[in-house]
Amino acid sequence: MFNAQYFRTFVTLVETGSFTRTAQRLEMTQPGVSQHVRKLERYLDKPLLDRQGRRFTLTEAGRRAYDYGLRLFAEHEQFRHSLDDDALDSGECRIASPGSVGLMLYPYILGQQQMHAGLTVNYSFAFSHEIVGDVLAGRYDLGIVTEPVRHPDLDCVAWHQEALCLVVPADFAGTGLAELMGIGFINYSDGVNHARSLLRSNFPEEFRSMGQFRRQGFTNEVAMVLDAVARGLGFTVVSRLVLETSPWQRQVKELSLSRPEYETLHLVTRAGTQMPRRYVRLLEGFREQRLQELYGHGEQPVDLA
CATH class of the missing domain: 3.40.190.10 (Periplasmic binding protein-like II)
Structure with a gap:
């Protein structure tokens, strides 16, 4: 029968390297420690220790049992803390x-x-x-x-x-919708919706639909979309979170607009x-x-x- 206490005793024995110190730490008798180890060996049907008098070394099964014991009690602590909805830091x-x-x-x-x-x-x-x-x-x-x-x-x-940002290549010299149409649009999963919202708000007389823009590509990973913009392949619209965390910040720039969208x-x-x-x-x-x-x-x- 599985008994977590046997694993606790075994893990403590490996960590202390001594039956005597294990008994002291767990407030057990030394024969009790030995009994727990023997019962664990019987349960696993494998020798866990190579005994040499008062010393011992771990067998391969013993090393694996020790690693499992560590995971077992770490997961137990995580589970126990997960039940405490009032805990702030655990x-x-x-x-x-x-x-x-x-x-x-x-x-x-x-x-x-x-x-x-x-x-x-x-x-x-x-x-x-x-x-x-x-x-x-x-x-x-x-x-x-x-x-x-x-x-x-x-x-x-x-x-x-988070504010939406119209992002263009760093050497982009335009300021209006016609220049944006000239370089094309880089899309991602939320790209069309974000671009439509921002462009409609800031270019109400010129903007009709995202069909006005040549599609220059698509990626399903928003973190990579600014790579394409940095290479001069088009513009895109992303949240400021994306722009501020991008490794291509120096190769792109945010086009200043008068009406923010979020x-x-x-x-x-x-x-x-x-x-x-x-x-x-x-x-x-x-x-x-x-x-x-x-x-x-x-x-x-x-x-x-």
Whole structure:
């Protein structure tokens, strides 16, 4: 029969290297330690120790049992913390978002994880429709999507807004729609919708539809779309999160426009569930940091209440 205590005793024995010290640490008798090891060997049907008097070395099965024991108790601690919805700095967070959000949110969360050893994060980069399916299936507790979701089994609330940026090659000299039509458009999964919104707002008399622009290519990875722009292949419209995290920032530039438009990010959870406090803290911390950064760019916060 499986007994986690036998694994606990064995792991402690390997770490201390001594039956006596193991008995002291676990407040057991030394014969009790030996009995636990023998019962674990019987359960696994493999010798775990090569005994040489009072000394021992691990067999191959012993090394594998020790590694398994470490994983077993680490997963146990993660599970135990995950049940505590009131914990701010410990437990597991399972989050999915598009790349446009995750390029900055995921590094922020990793920084929080470095500061709080009890916090673990499983983060997935995915498209919005995949995120909705994963939250519905329980694979992730929280999804971040760029469009509102209406589903009877999901709750969806607006969370944060990022400005849309019209991005052109660094040597682009134009300022109007005609020049943009001349270089063409680089598309990605949300590209047409974002470009339509921004161009319609800023060129109301000239803009009719995205069909006016020659399509210069498509990528399903938003992090890579600015590579094409940097090579002079066309323009695109992305959220500021993408522009600020791009390795091609010096090879592109944002075209200044008079009317701002925004990408609204929405939080998706299963209906009727209360988000644990650790999620709330991560999301509020990131949003607060972004608002402080955006003030430095001269932008104004958007009230989503």
